[in-house]
Amino acid sequence: MRQTFDKEQFQKDLLQWYEKEKRDLPWRRTSNPYYIWVSEIMLQQTRVDTVIPYYLKFIERFPTMESLAEADEEELLKLWEGLGYYSRVRNLQTGVREVVEHYGSEVPKTRKEISSLKGIGPYTAGAILSIAYNLPEHAVDGNVMRVYSRLFEIPDDISKPKTKKIFDELVTKTISHEDPSSFNQAIMELGAVVCTPRNPHCLLCPVQEHCVAYASGTPLDYPVKKGKTKVRKVDIFPFVLQDEYGRYLMRKRPSEGLLANMWEFPYVERASEDLTDPQQQIEKQLKVKIKTEQTYEPYKHIFSHIHWNIYATNGRIHDSNEIEETETMKFFTVEEMKALPMAVPVQVLFKQLLDGIIL
DNA sequence: AATCCGGGGGC
DNA sequence: GCCCCAGGATT
Structure with a gap:
């Protein structure tokens, strides 16, 4: 690990950068938990540029949870066509129906309750709670693991499920309690546009001075990931x-x-x-x-x-x-x-x- | 813990 | 080709 980490300065540097540089994305123009939810499901393993047109079509056709709850599966799949991982949209509808029926059409505000909804795992739970409700919940995705693995030179293999706990705890310890929504989005934004996998733009990084890997000249050694896929x-x-x-x-x-x-x-x-x-x-x-x-x-x-x-x-x-x-x-x-x-x-x-x- | 589940973009 | 993407469900 490291000896010193100035959490307050880190948050400040990150949030100032985010406020100035953040991309104008459709789901950043709303705090409607349902819209945030839709965007987070679409963004699972899927790039921002791919998602945008699908997101716009989807919320235009299903502007409310009630409208989605009533939809036919064939129409849902047609709207999702080409996006991949088609079980996502079925699970989304199942989850939305649960909210309409059991939560009075209000997306729950606790990790326990929101995690019980179909299709909402640890990441999406934290993303909705932080982004829509501004709660200080961790939302650890691939971007976050890459950024934090470099910030702290985490040697653990991120492809192992057990490793995720390390990152959950790191985020919980370092998240801004003044603006959890911007904080989580800022980490992801940083991972998407600056702290990228192959060619990180360390010279443009707002938290460069907080990064152990940068100081060691080892950003490309992180995250550590083994795993091989047979086809x-x-x-x-x-x-x-x-x-x-x-x-x-x-x-x-x-x-x-x-x-x-x-x-x-x-x-x-x-x-x-x-x-x-x-x-x-x-x-x-x-x-x-x-x-x-x-x-x-x-x-x-x-x-x-x-x-x-x-x-x-x-x-x-x-x-x-x-x-x-x-x-x-x-x-x-x-x-x-x-x-x-x-x-x-x-x-x-x-x-x-x-x-x-x-x- | 390991496998299944899409499709596309960047290098 | 290979890697990775705002992951979750199932076994």
Whole structure:
């Protein structure tokens, strides 16, 4: 650790910088706890620039918790389309419903209560309590861990859950009690624009003189993070199938797991060693005979933990009566398809279809 | 404690 | 390619 840390001066330097340099972001123009909540959920593992348009659309469509509580899941997913981590929006609605029903539509003000809401973990709880209610609660995200690990040269591996406690305590000890809202946002802002992972702008840093790593010339050694991610590689064979009326067959994904409840063109998966014919597989699965017409240019889609290599085929079903339509397997016109929530790798095909590359 | 869960941007 | 992003739920 260190011998001296001037907490008051640190807070002052940080807050003065923040007041002068903070970005003008939509959720910084409100103190409505519900709006702060929406923004914090969207910002989980997602960059500010990505979130802005989604946030504006979302609060325009759902300006109150009551309006969100009543929404259909399909419309929620459509608004969230492209943002990723789709369970976030379902959990948000679940949490909002709890507040409407059990808290008289008032977002609770204690960590215990707010943490009990679906989708609100330790970070988001602290963020809402501090930003919306100006309570001195820690809100430790990746930015905060990076900034504090450099300020104090914390050697612990931040990928280990146990390490988070160290940062919770550091923030609790150093947070401004005069302006917790600005303090927490200022630390995150600092991490986002100055104390960045690869190329920190230490010469522009308002708290440079408080930073042990800077004094040692070691900012790039922090935060300490091990962890390695294995990626699975999977070959995906989607079939873009039309019936005799020109409608397309779409399938709704299961309610749990990857891309839950989103729509897709029916596909079969194949491990790279597997030599079975995808067309035979899909025909067996759908119990229809298919006449294939064209193949799409193969493309890939990278999730954080899975790599999809996608080989799509266009084809026709002679008689749509052969397919038994269900809630999760239906024919749609192109216009109807525009309302369906589809993940990005599915949209790639849909866009090509709209552009008439494959008809 | 480890794994699952999207997608994009920066280097 | 690799890393990381205003993380949380599940196992």
